[in-house]
Amino acid sequence: MEMILNANKMRMLLLVVFLVLIGCKKENDKSISNKIQSTQTNENEFVSYGDLLISQSDFVSRIQRNNDVKSQRANLSQIKFDYDKFTKWDANTIEEKTIGDLTLKFEKDKKLNPDAAIYTHINLSIYKNNKNVDKLIIYKQENYAEALVAINQYFYIDTNLNIWTLGINEDEEGIKVMFWNQYKVDKEIGKINLVKSSNVFNNSQTVDIDKNxxxxxxxxxxxxxxxxxxxxxxxxxxxxxxxxxxxxxxxGEKPEIYKNIVGENVADDKIKIVFNKKYDDMGIVYIQNSGKEYIISGEPISTINPGSDEFPLKKMK
Structure with missing residues (x-):
């Protein structure tokens, strides 16, 4: 009888150990899945990613043409894709989607901005045969509490690897559509090509891009x-x-580096570049195209030698 009880105890002990090991494995697998989420699929089965509304011109127009912030927010609330999930990612989180010999890798940019209460950038990297071919920032969420500025960029990728990005800024003046771009991933080489670009906040027309x-x-x-x-x-x-x-x-001070700036067409031959809003007019320069020559102007230029408001700008390539 004692031997039977001991045997039962041993079986119970082994069962408990087994369940503990299974539980640990599940937690470990869960932890790993939070870091790397990989999807293998073939070219004909790729599922779109992001919210379809980002690709629709009428949705963008409703936000752009409406100056009522309440109505604009109502339109933005129609976005159902959970973009907020990206703010919960850490620097090691990677989401991958493989289509044929292309891999789309989504990961959080490791850089931080101490001036921002929230600062999340998600990069899309394209790999072909395990070689990094191209990269694009497809999602942004930046919140500057002191300046009362929020910067957002949304994306949508369809089944043919067309990519749309929509940039929206909100400040004390209201909500503005900053840009609406369309890209196309070349399935042969993996490059991300800009197809159409709209600076819709400046009421410019959507144009086909030809780098030449x-x-x-x-x-x-x-x-x-x-x-x-x-x-x-x-x-x-x-x-x-x-x-x-x-x-x-x-x-002669230390170089200041500014990335991911959005320029503005202020004339057919002139663009405005705001590289640092905190500097007010000292954070703005203009580039003008005069035939084959280029001219730079703005407050940082005119203060170098008072009386000279513009100088030739050398185009290196």
């Missing part, structure tokens, strides 16, 4: 020394009007 005919795309440099022999310089890289990088050196 776009006068703004390129790298520019300007440098000038003031009367105290202190140099101010701008190195400006324009990939598109929605993707501008500025390296600014003021009076």
């Amino acid at each position: 005919n776009n006068p703004w795309i390129g790298k520019y440099f300007f440098g000038k020394t003031n009367r105290d022999d202190l140099k101010t310089s701008f190195e400006i890289t324009i990939n598109s009007l929605n993707d501008i990088m500025v390296v600014y050196v003021s009076d």
Whole structure:
């Protein structure tokens, strides 16, 4: 009888150990799944990602043309995709979707902005045969409590790997549509190509992008020394009007680097680049295209040598 009881106890003990091990495995698997979520599929079965509304021009127009903030928020509330999930990701979280020999990898940008209460950027990286081919920021959520500014960018990817991105800013003046872009992933090589770009906040028309005919795309440099022999310089890289990088050196100080800037068409031959809103007018420069020549102007330029409001800007490539 005692042997039977001991045997039963042993079986119970083994069962408890087994259940504990299973529970630990489930927790471990759950932890891993929170870090890497991978989906294998073939080209014909790729499921769209994001909210379909982001690809619809009438939805964008309803927000753009309505100046009533309450109505604009009502339109934005129609977005049902859970973009907020990205704010919960940590720097190690990766979501992957594989289509043929292409892998779409979604991950959180590791950089931080101490001025922002919330700062989330999600990058889409395209890999072909395990080689990184291209990258695009597809989602943003930035909240600057002191400045009362919120910056958001939403995305939608359809089954044919067309990508739409919609940029919306909110400040004390209201809600503004900053841009609405369409991209296309080349399934042969994995490159992300800009197809259409709209600076709809400036009421500009959506246009097909041809890099050979776009006068703004390129790298520019300007440098000038003031009367105290202190140099101010701008190195400006324009990939598109929605993707501008500025390296600014003021009076020989340490370089300031600004990325993911959205430019604004202020005339057929002139664009406005706000690289730092905190600087007010000192954070704005203008580039004008005069035939084959380019001119840079703005408050940071006019203060170098008072009386000279603009200078030639060298387009390096």
